[in-house]
Amino acid sequence: MVYAKSRTLKRHFEGSPPRGNLELKTVELPPFNNGEVLLQALLLAGDPYLGVAAKRLKEGDAMMRQQVVRTVEIKIYTTFII
Structure with a gap:
């Protein structure tokens, strides 16, 4: 099982998000399929535009x-023709 952390919008805000308006959740990822890639985030950008982008989200949506x-892992399938 692979788990990931997801920052979700609890309540809309103006300016900098006050403590409690964003929620950090741990979610289990489904098994990934052929042609998919599993990546691990090493550094997240804290860009000022996030407040503007959050206005387009519904409460409960993940912040991008x-x-x-x-x-971490690549699942690639190949087809052999004999």
Whole structure:
């Protein structure tokens, strides 16, 4: 099983998010399929535009941001023709 952390929007805010308006959840990821890649976030950007972007989200949606990642696992399938 693979677990990931997800930052979700609990309540909308103006300016910098006050403590409690964002929630950090741990979620179990489903098994990944052929052609998918599992990445680990090493660095997350804390860009000022996140407050503007959050206005387009519904409460409970995951916050998206830029990040630096490393590849953990790649699941690639190949087809052999004999």
